[in-house]
Amino acid sequence: MRPTSRLILILAFALGASPALAGEVMVQVGHNKLDPAELTVAAGTTVVFHNLDEMPGGHSIVADDGSFQSPPLGKDQSWSHTFSEPGTFAYAIKEHPAAKGAIVVEE
Numbered sequence: 744m745r746p747t748s749r750l751i752l753i754l755a756f757a758l759g760a761s762p763a764l765a766g767e768v769m770v771q772v773g774h775n776k777l778d779p780a781e782l783t784v785a786a787g788t789t790v791v792f793h794n795l796d797e798m799p800g801g802h803s804i805v806a807d808d809g810s811f812q813s814p815p816l817g818k819d820q821s822w823s824h825t826f827s828e829p830g831t832f833a834y835a836i837k838e839h840p841a842a843k844g845a846i847v848v849e850e
């Protein structure tokens with residue numbers, strides 16, 4: 744790939760990955776995968792969990808402390824949660840417990 748093409752790809756990815764709305768950030772959910780696994784946001788940010796992969800029974804996002812839980816998400820379905828309080832919120836994909844994530848909420 745030529746450097747110019749590579750740059751365009753990187754730019755396209757950066758634009759696609761940027762929040763659709765102010766105060767919204769996306770986490771991609773897949774089989775045994777969270778991207779980014781750790782995310783730092785300002786208090787009041789809405790995190791959109793977007794499931795990319797087909798999974799029998801879906802993929803569910805579950806907080807370690809039970810403070811939030813999504814319904815099972817089918818392929819291309821999203822679920823969002825607004826983090827109002829500062830702190831570190833550990834979570835995992837219920838169907839893939841090894842896929843651990845954390846949302847670090849700053850004031």
Ligand SMILES: [Cu+2]
Binds near residue numbers: 773
């Ligand atoms: Cu899966």
